[in-house]
Amino acid sequence: MMNLKQYKNSLGKLQSLIALFILCIVFGLLSDKFFTVANGLNVMRQISVNICIAVGMTLIILTAGIDLSVGSILALCGAITAGLLKNGIAIASANLFIGFTILGAILAGILIGALLGFFNGFVITKFKVPPFVATLAMLTIARGLTMLYTNGFPISSFSSSFTFIGGGWWFGLPVPVWVAAVVVVAAIIVTKKIKLGRYIYAIGGNENAAKLSGININRVKIIVYTIAGALAALGGIIVTARLDSAQPNAGASYELDAIAAVVIGGTSLSGGRGSIWGTVLGALIIGVLNNGLVLLDVSPFWQQVVKGGVILLAVIIDKMNTKSE
Amino acid sequence: MLTTENITKKFPGVIALENVNLQIDAGKVTAIIGENGAGKSTLMKILSGVYTDYEGQIFFKDKPVHFSGTAAAQDAGIAIIHQELNLIPYLSITENIFLGSELLNAFGLLDKKRMQAKAEELLNTLCVTVHPSTLVADLKVGQQQMIEIAKALLLDADLIIMDEPTSAITEAEVETLFKVINQLRQQGKAIVYISHKLNELFKIADNYIVLRDGKTIESGAMQTMTHDELIRKMVGRDVKQMQKEFSNADSTELLRLDKICLRQKHKADKLHNISFTVNEGEIVGIFGLMGAGRTELLETTFGLHPAASSGSIFINGKNISINKPADAVKAGIVLLPEDRKKDGLVLGMEVKKNISLPCLEAVETMGFLNDKKEIVLAKKHIQQLGIKTPDEKQITKNLSGGNQQKIVLAKWLERNPKILLLDEPTRGIDVNAKNEMYKLMQELVGKGMGIIMVSSELTEVLTVSNRILVMAEGKITAEISATEATEDNVLKAAIAVN
16 A cells, blocks of 8 residues: 555656656657757757746745746846946946956846845735735836836847856856756755755745744745845846847746746645756756747747646646645 | 444545444434544544545435535535634625525525524524624634534534534533534434533533444443543543642742733733743643633743733743744743644644754754754654654654644754643543643653643643633633632633623
8 A cells, every 4th residue: 555655656756757758759759850969958058047047936936935026137137247247337426437357247146136036035024915916016126127227228249258158068068057957956955955945845834833833934935035036137147148138128927937847847836845856847848848849840829828738737737646645 | 313334434544434333313412422533523524425435325314325525415404513614714704604505685696684684693592792794704713613503503404513513612602502502402403413522422412422443332322321431432441530640849930921911902902911930840721711811821922922012031030032933942932832733733744844843953964954863853752752653754644633732742842942831732632642641741840841731621721730820801810729729719710800
């Protein structure tokens, strides 16, 4: 009896992997361009930004929260990094000019992202604003700030050492893939190996019990939203470097792709259940699906329909599994 | 009214019910008695149509029935009052009572007048003195329980199942409930009554059915039974009632509360100038009726109402400022909340993770959680407290109430707290587990801890406490030593106000 249950449990964990496997086989059979090294690397490069964002989103969703602002934070921080690189900070009245190195501009961008995330967490915990509403407001605020900062125009063309972050190669893999890998490994350690991770699961599982166990739940939530903001900024920097341009409308609806990856990966929107590893698989499934449909020349309109269907299917299967337990 | 033939219900890995045969008569109150896990709830869920796949046959009003769901059972005339409250907080009393069976007027719109009138009538029979348009969220737990009962009455069912209907209501409300049950009995309805409170059963029940390990052990007329006999049948062996024995408490002051107040908007203080001490090795029992402020006192001490409260807390003579639970825990005060499922445990987490949650520092190696240390810690407490679980990786949800309560206790013990705040520590757990809990409490105070125990069971307060504080309307109305305390003087102090 126990064996059967264990078997079923591990099957539940493997189901996204199996789905990914089946998708790959189907696309491989339908298109001879699918199973090539170049295409594989292409898919990985494409999903690396989504993985960065979705990892932060996973942490938030595990606490039973949500963050709709990551797409806008991505755009703002990408633009700020680009602006600092290009123009620095010039204050004419004081005759002051501060130039930025690449590292400096990147750190400043990530810091701004972290600050915006911190602000989300602060509003949510201090004023008890529901995460959906607080981050919806931030979505608009950050997009508006991006427009103000850029005047609505892209900021383009940087040195090759900066674009390396988006388009370069290192040890046979695209640089963004390395960045995403580091983010994923760090997040797995956070969720599985340190106190913060345990608290995240406990808060999502039962916030009252976590609070009465003496856990400072507000602090944990603020940390989680701050991390998500910083990771969105990181995504923004990769996107900017990849395109050699910071677009004011970058990252629009990226939050939905991130949430989709988290959900397809089996993390429960009500919190307390799920994993980073699942999210990586979820992002891979979305990435492979996008790529395969493009290779098969499916119309982009149909691609959206299919993606939506897959999200629904993933959640329905997940619900059926948890019900039978 | 209802008989069953060889009802068997299997869950993966366990047989919850095995060949259960029982008979429930019209015009009688039948008590179903059994320890937690004996199969009472499963049986009730089958009778009320929650579980639809089972073996065996149910006969209701002499006809074989197999309900396809709860609605079918209701239509046939079976109503159930669940142990957990199933009300919708932001709907009014009337809307809750009529949920799913709304009355319509000639235009097919909701007939609010008629519903309001009927709701008022039901509230009157139950002696609930609030307007039917009050939101359920604004009611006390006891009143909410009465609304559940009103819902069942509305259905005018022939068989009413009551699962622990008195677990959250005051003695006065229990009396009202018994009056209503008597009326129903005279109308020829059948009542199935489930309760851990044996004294109640002797007062209200005509017949009893004892379940043990999913089997019917015995049934008969309540009159022929004695208290001890019943316990023996339930447990399958003799259980000694907890003896009143005191490890004479030290006179070293451990905790002192000074003028604790808890303010409420537009109302009298929820707590007013509460001052008392707890000595090392002492169990202080707090008794009071529903709404007396007992739970709020524990919560305030634990730092859950920092903005609205005032007063000072001293531990070992030192003034401690407590603004959040984390401060209290750090100072050595821990709380076992009244509702362990809602506030005490992360039910979806493994047993070991619940135990280690407040003391993760103890299982860290260089800032990383150490799985081996965590397992050792969990196993230690599982063994010490005698927690019955297949292993430490079991999901907490799957354990019985008594074992869950022990986990809530276990999770604090690693921190070596000085003061335990226990809010209804034995609510909803069976006699055996209760006695074990009392024994654990004695052991802990033996080590010098202090315990403040809130309970609405008078006998429990009387047996366990060294000293009893009685609360009414947010004030302490009496302090009675264990030797002088009787049911009489404690109850009087709880009721006497002004």
